[in-house]
Amino acid sequence: MGYYLRRTAQAILTLIIVVSITFVLFRLMPGGPIQAMKNRLIRQAAATGTAVNIDRINEMVELYTGIMPDQPIYIQYINYLRDIILYQDFGESIRYSQPVFDILFEAMPWSVFISVYGLALGYTANILLGAVMAYKEGSRFDQISTVGSIFLNSIPYYVGAIVLLAIFAYDLEWFPTGGRYNTDLDPGFNVFFMISILRHAALPILSGFIVGFGGRALSMRGNSVRILGEDYLRVARLRGISSTRIATRYVARNAILPMYTNLMIGISAIFSSSVILEYIFTYPGVGWFTFGALKARDYPLLMGSFLFFTTITIIGILIADFTYGIVDPRASTGDQDEAF
Structure with a gap:
């Protein structure tokens, strides 16, 4: 305690x-x-x-x-x-003549929606890809995936966002070019409005998915390859434990552990990158209002946005501290003089 x-x-x-x-x-x-x-x-x-x-x-x-x-x-x-x-008084926005708290409180769920889904999809895909790369170490699939991961990881997220917007929104017209939903529809819990929300959020979420893609797959691959050489896996095979159980209970769980804290910190990173992403996609979330406040020198709104991002970062790190001992029971909870 x-x-x-x-x-x-x-x-x-x-x-x-x-x-x-x-x-x-x-x-x-x-x-x-x-x-x-x-x-x-x-x-x-x-x-x-x-x-x-x-x-x-x-x-x-x-x-x-x-x-x-x-x-x-x-x-x-x-x-x-x-x-x-x-x-909860952060002052009043100069640009919008509304309380800063009301603006951020209304925009926050939309930023959380696209950011968390993008981060969740990105981590899931990277973990799966990294695990398969480690399982097929040295194969052609591993080589091609490694090169592809390095290439994708080197592309700035805003470049990927612009390319997605140009191709899928302007050229193919599969997705809207901006906004949170179709303003011609009546907001509410109905099928057409929900579909509109998903269509408008698809490209921002996909851009969030691309942010950092490849780097985490390479980390998962490296962790898995290292663990595959451990002695306790050889003992597990000699005991006749199935390959599926070894892959899920021994390799995957231990390979994911070093990435867990990065996942929590990544929540704040994805929010900070949303400042540019939301502006590119004209998606009125916290990031979009922050960028607008910066251009208009709307200092009260800019200050409120900064405190929002700071709070998200601290909460993410705090959650990682609280839950790491649950994820990895071998870690100390800090009650003893152990470093972890």
């Missing part, structure tokens, strides 16, 4: 440190977002011939960012954390 409490405390501390560093950079860097927003509002007031009211400008900055510019920085920081923790 002490191990889990320590890990949870470390995760919370890490999140607070990241938020603190981001807040300080956000507030104090020369010509930073707060000052830039303040200057923009002053210019807008001057352009319309309205008298510049600094108090009113400061109130508008606080409305958008949750930060009162004239307050001491430690007061700003306390108020900022209070608004996030107690009220």
Whole structure:
């Protein structure tokens, strides 16, 4: 129990440190977002011939960012954390004139949908391919698959996304070129709407499937080949244990273990890559809003998106810490002085 409490405390501390560093950079860097927003509002007031009211400008900055510019920085920081923790108030988006939390909360399920499915399909395919490559080590299939895996792993994910969009959406017109679903349909739990969601998500999911494809297959192959040479497998064969049981209970399970932590961390990686993927496919998820906020200098929305990605990363690592001992009972839970 002490191990889990320590890990949870470390995760919370890490999140607070990241938020603190981001807040300080956000507030104090020369010509930073707060000052830039303040200057923009002053210019807008001057352009319309309205008298510049600094108090009113400061109130508008606080409305958008949750930060009162004239307050001491430690007061700003306390108020900022209070608004996030107690009220889930990340400020208001300059571009959309909506609360940042509402925008991200509405977009999050769509990003989770395409990211998790892409990651799950990618890992499943890579594990199966790597296992077959190891089983047929040295064969023509192994050689061709190795070369193909290295080639696919060297292609940037955004290049693959653009190629898929150009071929399957624009040339063949098999899939839509953007959006989350057909806006002509009535949203709801009906067949046509569900099919529309799947058709619009197909290319982003396939792109997520391609991200890192090949590299994980080579890792699985290397782990499996190493395990195939272990003495306990020779003993298992001498005991007359079937090849199927050896492949599933001995080889596959032990070969997957080193990839488990990478799977959890890969969740955050797939979310971060979605910033470009969602923009390419015009898929309004968290990544799409993040890219738009970056272009429009929508700092409150950009800050909220950054905290979202940070939280996802920390949660993924925390889940890996908590569950690795279940996946591999040989690993210590940290209650003893063992490194793992």
